[in-house]
Amino acid sequence: MDRREFIKACSVVALMQVLWGCRRLPDLSGAKVPEIAEFEREVRLALSRAKGAFDLVQVPMPGPLEVHGASPVNRFGMAIDLDACDGCGKCILACMQENNIPLSSKGERDAGRFMHWIEMHGGAPAMCFHCGNAPCEKVCPTGAASHTPDGLSTMMYKRCTGSRFCGANCPVGARKFNYVDSVKEGLARKFNPEVPLRSKGVMEKCSLCLQRLQDHKHAQMATRPGVEWRGSGLKTACSEACPKNAIIFGNWLDQDSPLVQEAKHRNLYVPREIANLDPSVVYMRGRR
Amino acid sequence: MYRILVYIGAALLLLGAFAFGVSLWEGPTAWHTDVRTFWGIPISLFVLWIGLAHAGTLISAIFLALGYPLGRRTSMVAELSTLCSLAVAALFPLVHLGIIENFYMVVPFLDARGNFSNLRSPLVWDFCCISVYGLVSLLFFATHLFSEKFPDLKKLIRPMAWLLFPLVLWVHTIVSLDFAVTFVPQWRGAFFPLYFIAGAIYSGLALVIILLTAEHCRVRVLEKLMLGLSWFMAFFWLWEFLLKGSFSFEVVFLGAVVPQLMWLRVIRENAFGRLLVAFSVLVSLGLERYILVTPSEYNAAEYFSWTDLGLVSFSLGLFTTLFFVFRAKFSSLLEGEDVVMGEIVLQQDESDKESEKVSLPEKNDFSILRLPLLLGVLVTLLYVVWAISVENTNLAPLSVVNVVPLCLPLLVLVASFTLCARPLWGISGKRVKVVCAVLAGILGCLAGAFWAGGSSDVPSGAVSVQEIDSTKTAEFIWSSRCAGCHGQDGKFNEKFVREFYPLPQKLTPVRLDTLGEDSLVKVILDGRVNMNPYRGRVSEDEARGLVRYMRHLAGEGE
Ligand code: SF4
Numbered sequence: 145m146d147r148r149e150f151i152k153a154c155s156v157v158a159l160m161q162v163l164w165g166c167r168r169l170p171d172l173s174g175a176k177v178p179e180i181a182e183f184e185r186e187v188r189l190a191l192s193r194a195k196g197a198f199d200l201v202q203v204p205m206p207g208p209l210e211v212h213g214a215s216p217v218n219r220f221g222m223a224i225d226l227d228a229c230d231g232c233g234k235c236i237l238a239c240m241q242e243n244n245i246p247l248s249s250k251g252e253r254d255a256g257r258f259m260h261w262i263e264m265h266g267g268a269p270a271m272c273f274h275c276g277n278a279p280c281e282k283v284c285p286t287g288a289a290s291h292t293p294d295g296l297s298t299m300m301y302k303r304c305t306g307s308r309f310c311g312a313n314c315p316v317g318a319r320k321f322n323y324v325d326s327v328k329e330g331l332a333r334k335f336n337p338e339v340p341l342r343s344k345g346v347m348e349k350c351s352l353c354l355q356r357l358q359d360h361k362h363a364q365m366a367t368r369p370g371v372e373w374r375g376s377g378l379k380t381a382c383s384e385a386c387p388k389n390a391i392i393f394g395n396w397l398d399q400d401s402p403l404v405q406e407a408k409h410r411n412l413y414v415p416r417e418i419a420n421l422d423p424s425v426v427y428m429r430g431r432r
Numbered sequence: 433m434y435r436i437l438v439y440i441g442a443a444l445l446l447l448g449a450f451a452f453g454v455s456l457w458e459g460p461t462a463w464h465t466d467v468r469t470f471w472g473i474p475i476s477l478f479v480l481w482i483g484l485a486h487a488g489t490l491i492s493a494i495f496l497a498l499g500y501p502l503g504r505r506t507s508m509v510a511e512l513s514t515l516c517s518l519a520v521a522a523l524f525p526l527v528h529l530g531i532i533e534n535f536y537m538v539v540p541f542l543d544a545r546g547n548f549s550n551l552r553s554p555l556v557w558d559f560c561c562i563s564v565y566g567l568v569s570l571l572f573f574a575t576h577l578f579s580e581k582f583p584d585l586k587k588l589i590r591p592m593a594w595l596l597f598p599l600v601l602w603v604h605t606i607v608s609l610d611f612a613v614t615f616v617p618q619w620r621g622a623f624f625p626l627y628f629i630a631g632a633i634y635s636g637l638a639l640v641i642i643l644l645t646a647e648h649c650r651v652r653v654l655e656k657l658m659l660g661l662s663w664f665m666a667f668f669w670l671w672e673f674l675l676k677g678s679f680s681f682e683v684v685f686l687g688a689v690v691p692q693l694m695w696l697r698v699i700r701e702n703a704f705g706r707l708l709v710a711f712s713v714l715v716s717l718g719l720e721r722y723i724l725v726t727p728s729e730y731n732a733a734e735y736f737s738w739t740d741l742g743l744v745s746f747s748l749g750l751f752t753t754l755f756f757v758f759r760a761k762f763s764s765l766l767e768g769e770d771v772v773m774g775e776i777v778l779q780q781d782e783s784d785k786e787s788e789k790v791s792l793p794e795k796n797d798f799s800i801l802r803l804p805l806l807l808g809v810l811v812t813l814l815y816v817v818w819a820i821s822v823e824n825t826n827l828a829p830l831s832v833v834n835v836v837p838l839c840l841p842l843l844v845l846v847a848s849f850t851l852c853a854r855p856l857w858g859i860s861g862k863r864v865k866v867v868c869a870v871l872a873g874i875l876g877c878l879a880g881a882f883w884a885g886g887s888s889d890v891p892s893g894a895v896s897v898q899e900i901d902s903t904k905t906a907e908f909i910w911s912s913r914c915a916g917c918h919g920q921d922g923k924f925n926e927k928f929v930r931e932f933y934p935l936p937q938k939l940t941p942v943r944l945d946t947l948g949e950d951s952l953v954k955v956i957l958d959g960r961v962n963m964n965p966y967r968g969r970v971s972e973d974e975a976r977g978l979v980r981y982m983r984h985l986a987g988e989g990e
């Protein structure tokens with residue numbers, strides 16, 4: 145190899161390093177943290193831009209998951225009472241504070257995107273429906289989107305490469321992509337120390353307040369060992385925050401769960417797009 | 433001539449390089465996306481260029497496999513264009529990713545922590561198929577290129593062509609599945625594989641026609657084929673319209689109406705006329721890919737930002753530069769003696785068929801394929817059995833169907849490397865050998881790094897506001913289980929503990945560190961001396977959490 149070739153090779157390597165360096169995470173000490181009022185303002189903005197209503201179809205009550213390895217005793221889910229809900233948006237704010245959801249940058253808002261895990265569709269709150277047969281998980285190349293035995297569709301943030309295939313494949317658009325680095329931009333606030341902030345380039349969505357479930361489970365195992373854990377008495381942040389008690393969390397396989405108690409007497413609906421994907425979150429309307 | 437084209441390419445490349453840099457820097461916000469469109473221009477360019485790559489293989493390998501060889505130069509040009517387009521195509525999925533350095537997680541192999549990529553995802557199939565396709569095309573190109581100098585290699589060409597032939601169709605079917613398996617209404621349709629393959633070949637033919645025009649020659653078969661395919665595409669577009677009501681005037685006009693000009697003698701016989709038609713086909717197909725990838729209600733092409741255009745220019749520039757640089761470098765090897773530069777060679781296909789037929793191997797020459805194929809089948813079978821049985825973090829187990837898309841690429845990879853390794857090794861010089869050995873070493877290191885897996889620490893920068901804290905849980909368990917003896921603060925419940933002898937050791941950070949986390953976890957689970965075993969009452973993870981909490985308590989005491 146002569147001198148020229150050597151210099152050429154070196155400059156190629158240097159160029160590659162510069163390009164690679166572009167992707168490094170910046171130093172974040174001293175990033176600004178937004179005020180709570182800004183979150184409230186953004187929720188109001190989102191409410192004013194509600195999306196179109198879903199085309200709802202009636203479904204029977206969710207049963208055990210039809211996946212190998214699923215738990216026979218637990219399947220968590222929620223029912224949203226459309227007769228009680230008045231679309232106040234308190235659940236959106238509660239969810240943001242529970243899960244450290246960042247504000248959206250101006251550019252994102254202009255593109256019509258918010259990071260909110262709950263969005264209003266024609267006055268009805270909609271989060272991820274935790275489909276039992278989730279199409280988003282099927283297409284995730286790395287397995288970052290996967291199912292827990294008790295019916296949660298979860299995200300492993302560290303395993304996500306940001307291919308956004310899952311986002312394209314969710315029929316109701318429940319998945320939110322971190323297009324911007326919210327910590328660096330001063331858009332994120334860590335309300336809840338139990339939930340990590342997500343870095344730029346990963347996908348996120350409603351986790352059914354996974355951290356609450358985990359804590360509840362551990363607490364019960366510590367205090368009442370030997371008793372089977374069925375999540376009774378637990379509430380998600382959105383269901384806790386709802387002043388009308390319109391969001392009911394519970395265990396579909398537990399007959400004593402408030403969810404089953406209520407849903408028994410109601411007609412259950414889900415958006416048409418996911419009706420045959422076995423969703424765990426449903427809408428309720430009318431009495432039976 | 434080539435120099436000018438290289439300069440044009442470099443100019444486009446430089447123009448686009450800025451957009452490329454911005455895309456790397458900014459991530460997916462750099463180009464146009466919206467509420468429903470998560471992907472945007474990089475994926476459209478990927479689909480377009482991978483399609484362009486296929487025509488190269490089709491023209492040389494498939495024609496050769498079917499016993500219809502084209503002139504050496506035609507096929508070499510086509511193969512080189514395959515390789516260059518593949519290089520361009522491979523860049524875009526990487527740019528597209530949110531976290532580029534995590535791309536290796538797509539490789540369908542287990543790491544030490546039990547992470548396995550999701551073989552149900554078309555993206556994994558895609559990744560494997562395209563890498564294999566790239567490698568095998570390179571091998572085919574090398575064999576073909578050097579077969580002039582080393583006649584030994586001649587007998588490998590046709591078996592290799594037969595290996596590549598199904599692979600091309602397979603690869604593009606998989607690319608179409610990226611769309612067809614989804615729930616996006618605009619992407620559904622069982623005809624997608626055919627539609628994609630036809631589109632790929634169509635656009636690829638246009639590209640090869642352009643490249644051949646730059647060589648001052650033409651091959652009529654390809655023109656006829658392109659004209660025929662324009663009808664195919666028109667049919668698919670009609671089908672799409674009837675099925676989904678989607679229709680784009682520009683695409684149909686440029687892709688189906690303009691090519692009909694080839695019926696006119698003046699256009700057909702004029703190099704510029706042919707270029708016009710070919711370029712119109714390329715533009716049409718590029719536009720069509722873009723519209724397909726952005727399933728919005730509006731015409732997304734109107735929202736092209738300058739980065740989108742920059743990326744298009746980058747891809748064009750990169751291809752042109754790569755192609756013509758290599759073209760100039762290999763020009764003595766590419767051209768057969770029978771081709772005179774600078775003249776329009778009419779009916780080249782006819783005359784060349786005669787000259788090449790002589791060198792075609794006899795039928796029984798395929799026997800050299802037997803061993804490689806056998807090996808390929810074996811390796812594939814082993815892989816399938818392993819992949820299905822392996823314990824991984826996904827809930828639902830894999831079924832055979834999930835692995836099928838990987839079978840052919842794996843088979844072809846193993847077979848073609850076994851087939852070509854020895855002859856190619858024999859003819860390669862010392863330098864090439866050293867490079868190969870170094871590459872193999874690097875590959876080994878990478879495999880090791882893959883097995884070890886990346887760091888699972890949350891990047892400290894991203895968690896700036898407060899540290900993650902699961903101490904709450906540990907504290908809870910500590911108070912309910914351990915505090916009875918060890919005290920709420922870890923300093924013993926003196927009254928109670930005095931009854932035991934010997935007195936337990938104090939928990940200091942030094943002592944905790946010498947004992948080590950694992951052995952302390954064991955102590956908690958299995959007990960020691962006066963300490964009761966807690967297995968079954970706390971899980972291993974919780975025990976670990978307790979040990980960490982002990983350290984926390986011990987540290988606080990100081
Ligand atoms: S609603 Fe969307 S994100 Fe949630 S499980 Fe179903 S497909 Fe996945």
Ligand code: SF4
Nearest residue numbers: 239350352353380382
């Ligand atoms: S269940 Fe939890 S994460 Fe899901 S929408 Fe409600 S508050 Fe948000």
